[in-house]
Amino acid sequence: xxxxxxxxxxxxxxxxxxxxxxDNQVVALKQADFEARRGELIMLVGPSGCGKTTLLSVIxxxxxxxxxxxxVFGQRLDGLGQEELTSFRRKNLGFxxxxxxxxxxxxxxxxVMVPLLIQGRPYDEAHARAGAIIEKVGLKGRxxxxxxxxxxxxxQRVAIARALVxxxxxxxxxxxxxxxxxxxxxxxxxxxxxxSRSPERCVVVVTHDxxxxxxxxxxxxxxxxxxxxxxxxxxxxxxAHL
Amino acid sequence: xxxxxxxxLFGDRAKLAMLLCGLAFSALLMAQxxxxxxxIMSWTYTPMVNIRAQVWVSDPMVEQVxxxxxxxDTDLSRVRSVDGVAWVAPLHTSFVQARMQDGxxxxxTLVGIDADxxxxxxxxxxxxxxxxxxxxxxxxxxxxxASLMGRMGVGPDGKPRSTPLKVGDTFEINDIQARIVGIxxxxxxxxxxxxxxxTYDRAKGYTLGARRTLSFMLVEPQKGVTPTELxxxxxxxxxxxxxxxxxxxxxxxxxxxxxxxxxxxxxxxxIPFSFGTAVLLGLFVGIAISGQTFxxxxxxxxxxxxxxxxxxxxxxxxxxxxxxxxxxxxLIGFGLGAGMAQGIGRAMIEKGMPPFVMYxxxxxxxxVLVLGISFVSAIIGIIKVSRVDAASVFRG
Numbered sequence: 221x222x223x224x225x226x227x228x229x230x231x232x233x234x235x236x237x238x239x240x241x242x243d244n245q246v247v248a249l250k251q252a253d254f255e256a257r258r259g260e261l262i263m264l265v266g267p268s269g270c271g272k273t274t275l276l277s278v279i280x281x282x283x284x285x286x287x288x289x290x291x292v293f294g295q296r297l298d299g300l301g302q303e304e305l306t307s308f309r310r311k312n313l314g315f316x317x318x319x320x321x322x323x324x325x326x327x328x329x330x331x332v333m334v335p336l337l338i339q340g341r342p343y344d345e346a347h348a349r350a351g352a353i354i355e356k357v358g359l360k361g362r363x364x365x366x367x368x369x370x371x372x373x374x375x376q377r378v379a380i381a382r383a384l385v386x387x388x389x390x391x392x393x394x395x396x397x398x399x400x401x402x403x404x405x406x407x408x409x410x411x412x413x414x415x416s417r418s419p420e421r422c423v424v425v426v427t428h429d430x431x432x433x434x435x436x437x438x439x440x441x442x443x444x445x446x447x448x449x450x451x452x453x454x455x456x457x458x459x460a461h462l
Numbered sequence: 463x464x465x466x467x468x469x470x471l472f473g474d475r476a477k478l479a480m481l482l483c484g485l486a487f488s489a490l491l492m493a494q495x496x497x498x499x500x501x502i503m504s505w506t507y508t509p510m511v512n513i514r515a516q517v518w519v520s521d522p523m524v525e526q527v528x529x530x531x532x533x534x535d536t537d538l539s540r541v542r543s544v545d546g547v548a549w550v551a552p553l554h555t556s557f558v559q560a561r562m563q564d565g566x567x568x569x570x571t572l573v574g575i576d577a578d579x580x581x582x583x584x585x586x587x588x589x590x591x592x593x594x595x596x597x598x599x600x601x602x603x604x605x606x607x608a609s610l611m612g613r614m615g616v617g618p619d620g621k622p623r624s625t626p627l628k629v630g631d632t633f634e635i636n637d638i639q640a641r642i643v644g645i646x647x648x649x650x651x652x653x654x655x656x657x658x659x660x661t662y663d664r665a666k667g668y669t670l671g672a673r674r675t676l677s678f679m680l681v682e683p684q685k686g687v688t689p690t691e692l693x694x695x696x697x698x699x700x701x702x703x704x705x706x707x708x709x710x711x712x713x714x715x716x717x718x719x720x721x722x723x724x725x726x727x728x729x730x731x732x733i734p735f736s737f738g739t740a741v742l743l744g745l746f747v748g749i750a751i752s753g754q755t756f757x758x759x760x761x762x763x764x765x766x767x768x769x770x771x772x773x774x775x776x777x778x779x780x781x782x783x784x785x786x787x788x789x790x791x792x793l794i795g796f797g798l799g800a801g802m803a804q805g806i807g808r809a810m811i812e813k814g815m816p817p818f819v820m821y822x823x824x825x826x827x828x829x830v831l832v833l834g835i836s837f838v839s840a841i842i843g844i845i846k847v848s849r850v851d852a853a854s855v856f857r858g
Contacts, residue, residue: 277855277856280772282772283853306775310770310774310775315773317855319765321766325474326466326469327472338775415790426856
């Protein structure tokens with residue numbers, strides 16, 4: 221008997237997203253359907269311009285689609301106002317960006333504290349929690365240094381620490397390994413996998429990097445603004461070059 | 463978040479230095495120029511400070527203290543008869559040419575005071591005695607004037623002298639000898655000429671040809687009568703104009719001759735326009751430099767602000783962060799600028815030129831204007847950040 225299928229964490233149904241004017245319209249998403257389950261790491265892959273980043277933005281609540289519905293951990297995002305979306309992101313999302321987006325004038329630990337301070341946590345509590353997670357990502361002793369003094373891999377570790385410090389149920393990773401070499405990229409993905417693996421958490425990774433496909437539980441391939449297929453065969457994932 | 467906002471600000475030292483330079487320069491320009499302006503304007507009513515009396519009486523057409531319209535000597539008796547007057551003393555003020563030993567002429571402010579009471583005499587003599595003014599052909603010269611006129615004198619060796627005039631030195635007014643019997647310390651005047659004190663009767667002699675020589679009357683109210691009250695009585699009974707001697711700039715009453723003098727210069731000269739332009743320039747320079755530098759700071763951090771927005775910070779939090787950054791820079795910039803203005807002011811006061819009066823109100827006004835510059839800078843930054851799409855963080 222196979223284990224029960226985990227509940228849905230993210231569901232996007234019939235999502236349309238257009239940019240530009242009616243005369244010069246660019247279709248980014250067209251009736252896109254997407255599902256991610258709790259406890260899984262799912263990758264969104266596809267050629268440039270297929271709509272990966274747009275779908276990620278819609279799931280993250282930073283873009284509001286023109287049509288369709290988006291539900292994240294039981295919360296419908298379509299129809300929410302900007303303030304409600306902001307509040308939703310603050311409580312439920314962690315971000316790992318392609319270019320790290322670490323604030324260069326702040327120390328490593330201050331960068332990691334940002335999500336907690338945005339939530340209104342006291343400075344001392346934020347400091348303690350940030351210190352603990354920095355230790356987890358293997359950067360103990362570098363807390364007071366500036367991000368620019370770290371290597372690309374170390375900076376991405378700081379970004380992962382920042383994304384997870386407030387324990388969000390949904391972790392959004394946008395090309396997390398594109399600025400890293402093969403080995404560092406693999407280390408980072410291993411870390412994302414290890415630290416984010418939880419039955420209550422879902423990780424969505426947008427990537428072009430086929431070298432990290434093996435870290436995915438499932439891979440959703442996009443084409444022309446919609447999901448064209450989903451691969452969940454472990455054997456296929458091991459060797460996937462979609 | 464505010465602590466992080468400050469760390470972001472202090473972390474970019476080059477930008478911070480530029481921002482502080484703009485704000486400090488602006489504060490310096492506004493505070494220093496305003497202080498020089500009020501210093502110069504305080505010189506306009508210098509006679510009110512140097513010649514002390516509770517009530518001044520003048521011709522009704524007089525608008526300001528430097529523009530005396532002579533009265534008849536009989537007016538002294540008319541004022542004396544007003545109920546509430548303790549005593550009245552005549553005062554002569556005029557601008558006359560003094561001829562120095564080297565043949566040069568110097569425009570002086572001649573002050574003739576009552577020889578019996580010495581009402582209106584300088585408060586502080588650094589050399590000589592006031593009583594010696596009763597001796598023939600005697601005058602008292604102010605310290606700065608003695609220094610100025612000394613350079614126009616001739617030494618015992620017949621060569622130009624470089625030392626100030628002193629007791630015993632002489633010069634001429636209208637071909638009449640003036641022998642110095644005292645050096646006094648008084649405030650310098652807008653007209654720039656030295657103050658030369660003598661007796662009222664001798665002043666008449668120095669200004670030969672003038673039919674009327676009574677410029678003002680100095681009046682002391684009787685005990686229990688206020689200067690304002692007495693002014694009203696004098697005006698009612700004599701038809702002359704009576705003024706209080708209030709020179710505290712922020713307490714001027716309606717009857718203040720100093721206030722009328724101040725406003726006369728305000729409305730009839732280009733001084734306010736000139737200094738006002740400098741102050742406005744300081745304000746605009748501050749807005750331009752600080753606004754642009756702060757905007758550039760925001761632009762450089764735009765993607766981080768976008769990331770913070772994506773992470774769930776509302777515009778309210780980001781706006782407050784920007785206000786904290788802008789106002790902190792404003793406070794430091796104001797401190798630096800006001801400090802420099804104070805330093806320059808002290809040097810000016812020691813040198814005596816140009817006049818410098820930094821009222822607390824000037825500092826408060828500068829403070830408010832610098833915070834205004836910071837506010838404008840923050841608003842420019844907030845508008846920029848508010849237009850940034852949080853989704854832009856996913857675009858590399």
